[in-house]
Amino acid sequence: MSRKLDARLQGHGTKFRLHAQPPFLEGYEIPETVWLSPPPGSIQPGPSDHRMYVIDPKEKKDFYEDPFSLPFKGPAHPPAPPCPQGHFDHHGQDSREFRAAHMYGTVRRVLDIWEDYFRGPIPWHFRQTHDRLEMIPWLDWNNAQFGWAFMEAGYGRDGQGNRHAYALNFDVLAHEAGHGLVFSMVGIPSERNITAEYRGFHESASDLVAVLSVLHFEKFLDRLLRKTAGNLYLENMLNRVGELSQTEEIRLASNAYRMRDCIDVRTPVEELSYKQVHSLGEPLTGAFFDILVEIYQNNLVRLGAIPAELNRDSTRNSKLALAGDRLHKQYQDCYAQSPDLFRQALEIARDALGYRLAECWRQLRADHLTYGGVAKTFLTIDRRLSGNCYQNAIIESFRWREIGFGYPRSRKAHEAH
Ligand SMILES: [Zn+2]
Structure with missing residues (x-):
């Protein structure tokens, strides 16, 4: 389907560049160009659209505990802008803007793929209280999570102690997006009926x-x-x-x-x-x-x-x-x-x-x-x-x-x- 999906979106969707695997792995240093479903011009700086937006805080040490404090209100870096044609494939790989676009692009691609498998839209499970998912691409935290209306990405350490941003790790972000998808499609059990x-x-x-x-x-x-x-x-x-x-x-x-x-x-x-x-x-x-x-x-x-x-x-x-x-x-x-x-x-x-x-x-x-x-x-x-x-x-x-x-x-x- 990727061929079908990319062929369908080519020329109609918006271009992003994503690393299929983390860029520090041999062979994945250069990101691949992919087409996402929103039409060019429909994705605002952030990136941001009607379902999700990225905010890149200047300093945010703790992960969210209270989803009702959303959106993040502290000082933030300027949102990543689209190019004049509405695409996001122009940001340099080492830039903050690329990291923000990579996080948005990964979650949006996972949604595109799985909405095709589900043959229809996958609404957010938190829609009763929030319209959109907030995504934080960098947090001083050695983990990543999908919570109630937010997703936060910290870093993982390799054997040498080097920190690698999870915002550039497709697997980790897709796994977190997967949690959101399961909450939405399978549901959330009551406290009494939840099983191991x-x-x-x-x-x-x-x-x-x-x-x-x-x-x-x-x-x-x-x-x-x-x-x-x-x-x-x-x-x-x-x-x-x-x-x-x-x-x-x-x-x-x-x-x-x-x-x-x-x-x-x-x-x-x-x-x-x-x-x-x-x-x-x-x-x-x-x-x-x-x-x-x-x-x-x-x-x-x-x-x-x-x-x-x-x-x-x-x-x-x-x-x-x-x-x-x-x-x-x-x-x-x-x-x-x-x-x-x-x-x-x-x-x-x-x-x-x-x-x-x-x-x-x-x-x-x-x-x-x-x-x-x-x-x-x-x-x-x-x-x-x-x-x-x-x-x-x-x-x-x-x-x-x-x-x-x-x-x-x-x-x-x-x-x-
Ligand atoms: Zn998990």
């Missing part, structure tokens, strides 16, 4: 928003396929969400965690630590990552890019996939022959998962949410769309993670990672 699984689901869904959104950058997608020769179970850059350096990342989308590795889901929500909530999201994220790869491989076979045996040999269960020199060699040969079919298969899988997740989240209820319920809803939606084509792969992916399908809800309590 709802909290884990939120983190997982936000990671999936980031992973599928980054796959809409053409250069990222091509580079991913080139580096892995199309063998996506290999550890690769798509697996990493919120990358801080070449070797560090916040979470792995392609992880091997099962429910037995997490805290017992019956643990009262108020007792869950930040770390436990995030680790609880990992088996669910991992299941959907595997489903993405299975749909992709299935389409590689259908398009004639790989033989059916190669698809059978490369599953998460298969030792071959992990040991894999011979298997990888086969992928290299196939990829060298038809790179375009690999790209096509990945775009099909990305959008298949995007449309299914959007419909699944729309149908879920926030109260009493369980992973078993998520799996069942997803499976039913897929059956309606594709018959039995992907059903076994989906069931296997959830089973392997010990989600739904007869697995007891309660697990032995383990220490979380």
